[in-house]
Amino acid sequence: MSDESVLVIGGGPAGLEAARGAADLGSEVILVEQRARLGGTPDSAGYSAFALDHRPAQEVLEIARQAVLTHPLVRVHLETEVSSFAGELGSFRATLKAADGTLTEVSCGAVIIATGFDHFDPGRETQSYGYYEFEDVITLVDAERMLQAKNFVRPSTGEPPKQVCFIQCVGSRDRRIGNEYCSKVCCGVATKEASEIRELVPDCRVFIFYIDMRMYGFWEDRIYWKAQEQDHVNFVRGIVTEITRRGDRLVIKGEDTTMNRPMEIPMDVVVLSVGMVPSEGTKAVGKMLGVAQDKHGFIVPSESALDTVATSVPGIYVAGAAAGPKDLDDCVSMAGSAAMKAVAALRRRSPVSV
Amino acid sequence: MSDESVLVIGGGPAGLEAARGAADLGSEVILVEQRARLGGTPDSAGYSAFALDHRPAQEVLEIARQAVLTHPLVRVHLETEVSSFAGELGSFRATLKAADGTLTEVSCGAVIIATGFDHFDPGRETQSYGYYEFEDVITLVDAERMLQAKNFVRPSTGEPPKQVCFIQCVGSRDRRIGNEYCSKVCCGVATKEASEIRELVPDCRVFIFYIDMRMYGFWEDRIYWKAQEQDHVNFVRGIVTEITRRGDRLVIKGEDTTMNRPMEIPMDVVVLSVGMVPSEGTKAVGKMLGVAQDKHGFIVPSESALDTVATSVPGIYVAGAAAGPKDLDDCVSMAGSAAMKAVAALRRRSPVSV
Numbered sequence: 001m002s003d004e005s006v007l008v009i010g011g012g013p014a015g016l017e018a019a020r021g022a023a024d025l026g027s028e029v030i031l032v033e034q035r036a037r038l039g040g041t042p043d044s045a046g047y048s049a050f051a052l053d054h055r056p057a058q059e060v061l062e063i064a065r066q067a068v069l070t071h072p073l074v075r076v077h078l079e080t081e082v083s084s085f086a087g088e089l090g091s092f093r094a095t096l097k098a099a100d101g102t103l104t105e106v107s108c109g110a111v112i113i114a115t116g117f118d119h120f121d122p123g124r125e126t127q128s129y130g131y132y133e134f135e136d137v138i139t140l141v142d143a144e145r146m147l148q149a150k151n152f153v154r155p156s157t158g159e160p161p162k163q164v165c166f167i168q169c170v171g172s173r174d175r176r177i178g179n180e181y182c183s184k185v186c187c188g189v190a191t192k193e194a195s196e197i198r199e200l201v202p203d204c205r206v207f208i209f210y211i212d213m214r215m216y217g218f219w220e221d222r223i224y225w226k227a228q229e230q231d232h233v234n235f236v237r238g239i240v241t242e243i244t245r246r247g248d249r250l251v252i253k254g255e256d257t258t259m260n261r262p263m264e265i266p267m268d269v270v271v272l273s274v275g276m277v278p279s280e281g282t283k284a285v286g287k288m289l290g291v292a293q294d295k296h297g298f299i300v301p302s303e304s305a306l307d308t309v310a311t312s313v314p315g316i317y318v319a320g321a322a323a324g325p326k327d328l329d330d331c332v333s334m335a336g337s338a339a340m341k342a343v344a345a346l347r348r349r350s351p352v353s354v
Numbered sequence: 355m356s357d358e359s360v361l362v363i364g365g366g367p368a369g370l371e372a373a374r375g376a377a378d379l380g381s382e383v384i385l386v387e388q389r390a391r392l393g394g395t396p397d398s399a400g401y402s403a404f405a406l407d408h409r410p411a412q413e414v415l416e417i418a419r420q421a422v423l424t425h426p427l428v429r430v431h432l433e434t435e436v437s438s439f440a441g442e443l444g445s446f447r448a449t450l451k452a453a454d455g456t457l458t459e460v461s462c463g464a465v466i467i468a469t470g471f472d473h474f475d476p477g478r479e480t481q482s483y484g485y486y487e488f489e490d491v492i493t494l495v496d497a498e499r500m501l502q503a504k505n506f507v508r509p510s511t512g513e514p515p516k517q518v519c520f521i522q523c524v525g526s527r528d529r530r531i532g533n534e535y536c537s538k539v540c541c542g543v544a545t546k547e548a549s550e551i552r553e554l555v556p557d558c559r560v561f562i563f564y565i566d567m568r569m570y571g572f573w574e575d576r577i578y579w580k581a582q583e584q585d586h587v588n589f590v591r592g593i594v595t596e597i598t599r600r601g602d603r604l605v606i607k608g609e610d611t612t613m614n615r616p617m618e619i620p621m622d623v624v625v626l627s628v629g630m631v632p633s634e635g636t637k638a639v640g641k642m643l644g645v646a647q648d649k650h651g652f653i654v655p656s657e658s659a660l661d662t663v664a665t666s667v668p669g670i671y672v673a674g675a676a677a678g679p680k681d682l683d684d685c686v687s688m689a690g691s692a693a694m695k696a697v698a699a700l701r702r703r704s705p706v707s708v
Contacts, residue, residue: 013660017660021691021694021695021698024694024695024698024701024702025379025694025697025698025701026701060660063660064660173574180574180575180579181571181572181574181575182569182570182571182573182574183571184570184571212566212567212568212569213566214566214568214569214570215536215566215568216536216538216568216570216679217535217536217537217538217678217679217680218535218678218679219536220527220534220535220536221534221535225534237591257612258611258612258614259614260612260613260614306367306371306414306417306418306686307686308683308686308687308690309687309690324571324572325570325571325572326571329662329684330683330684330687332660332661332662332691333662333663333684333687333688333690333691334687334691335691336662336663336687336690336691336692336694336695337375337686337687337688337689337690337691337694338690339694340375340378340379340690340691340693340694340697341375341378341690343379343694344375344378344379347378347379347380348378
């Protein structure tokens with residue numbers, strides 16, 4: 001493997017697109033994924049459908065997976081992590097450690113970090129919502145899994161729910177826990193899930209309690225308006241301060257800030273719209289590769305106005321949610337841009353190949 | 355010029371990045387811009403600073419401009435439009451028409467459309483805000499020009515204002531006028547401008563009337579929190595239904611939907627946060643090149659979940675706000691991705707060059 005090869009760390013949507021892109025430009029690509037299968041968090045968390053176009057997630061991921069797995073220039077290492085790293089643009093060296101302990105030394109000219117995010121753990125400092133206390137308090141991810149299986153039920157009874165609500169901004173926009181940022185996608189994902197619940201369980205009432213509905217661009221008409229007008233999801237600008245149990249049902253308490261009145265509503269299922277935090281892989285890889293990270297562990301682009309993918313280290317690029325909260329379009333666009341920049345940087349160094 | 359060259363239409367942030375990217379990958383690039391200078395709408399509209407990092411817009415644009423103007427593989431045609439177009443991936447032919455009427459025939463293998471957006475015309479069907487009636491009713495763009503000049507005044511008197519407000523969603527999220535989509539950037543731009551006004555005119559009170567503050571991702575803490583806490587901008591969730599004049603001041607009337615009460619507040623300057631519509635160039639170029647467009651004229655990506663830049667015609671890509679409301683990061687990432695895909699598509703056709 002020559003030093004014109006590109007090492008892509010992470011095999012989610014961003015890593016798959018970055019690997020395919022660099023390989024399509026003629027570079028050899030080493031793709032490293034710690035899980036046993038390509039697809040990243042949308043795969044491992046069991047996503048049902050992607051927000052904007054409502055396409056089944058597995059259908060989309062399978063296209064991206066196959067493009068990489070069948071590409072003659074991409075070598076995929078599953079269940080593998082980067083265990084050491086050194087060098088500079090044009091001559092990096094990495095040690096890959098497989099699940100069975102086998103170590104492989106590889107050299108590469110450039111690196112694309114696509115190590116993604118984790119969902120915020122709702123047990124962390126937000127005990128008022130009782131995620132670990134009440135079986136019927138779930139997260140966006142738990143809901144997504146049930147929706148993928150086309151079987152949305154009350155976990156405690158296995159019965160279809162009559163009343164469901166989403167609580168937005170769990171782990172986001174919250175100075176108390178140190179996550180001041182907005183996680184960008186939760187409004188869209190919750191609204192998409194709310195529509196899916198209404199389609200699966202037509203007599204279930206669905207509420208979304210929010211601060212601002214951040215349905216930017218075409219999410220507004222394609223997801224938000226659809227949910228309101230076609231699926232009759234109830235959007236309530238309000239704050240839920242407490243979840244308790246009364247009999248066998250949950251009760252949410254809080255304030256409807258549009259009507260300026262306290263509310264207390266029984267619910268069968270409460271879905272916590274958990275935000276994005278950097279994955280353990282993002283935190284560890286960023287540190288090992290020596291790129292600038294913010295206080296959370298997200299990788300900081302070096303020059304945000306003109307370049308969304310360069311890190312603080314020449315030859316190392318970042319794509320997707322490793323750089324902060326991103327939607328799928330962000331991940332795919334950044335990955336394409338990172339592939340372009342990585343290959344261009346290597347060809348500038350050896351002009352015979354351009 | 356061989357058929358491995360790439361034609362980039364539009365010299366704004368997306369077109370500049372696409373041109374530089376394709377050229378950095380070794381392709382010859384023909385960059386066509388109808389204005390007399392590169393930089394696009396942020397240049398011609400006189401933007402002051404970009405939203406997320408508050409860097410002066412001209413400083414950022416000049417770096418992008420120089421990267422293209424000094425690149426040996428990029429040929430720039432200013433004051434030029436595409437007047438005819440034919441062919442297919444690998445062998446497109448275009449006629450370029452310069453301002454003096456000179457016609458030039460060029461061939462190219464792939465095309466990147468980066469023809470951008472226009473600001474919504476607030477005279478169009480929103481007469482209640484009186485943009486063409488009251489001198490002190492201005493738009494985000496008019497405000498940006500004054501902020502670039504570091505001289506924010508009441509247009510009617512030339513004096514610093516004591517009370518200024520922004521009205522969000524003018525031309526966006528509005529079924530009445532057919533623009534159901536959200537324009538994505540206006541919340542961030544208005545909030546950035548509000549902070550800049552507070553810095554220039556410290557005793558001026560600044561209000562932002564909004565439906566939802568769509569400060570996604572890091573805009574939340576870096577722009578929104580800064581405006582609230584450091585610059586003391588007043589955010590009011592409310593609807594302004596009418597602007598009238600009383601004496602020499604404007605009066606806005608409407609409803610504060612958080613406090614559930616009518617409001618009537620005198621203002622020295624009212625800034626309309628006008629949204630994005632496709633530029634005339636986007637509408638015309640999309641039609642001439644035969645790519646799918648939505649009812650507004652925005653160019654529709656062919657497969658949104660996996661590819662943000664492919665159009666309905668193989669070999670023709672789109673980057674930036676020609677494809678819908680986009681922020682600067684979107685434009686730059688899409689442009690990099692489009693450059694990668696255009697060059698990769700051409701090299702797949704002639705494998706000797708990879």
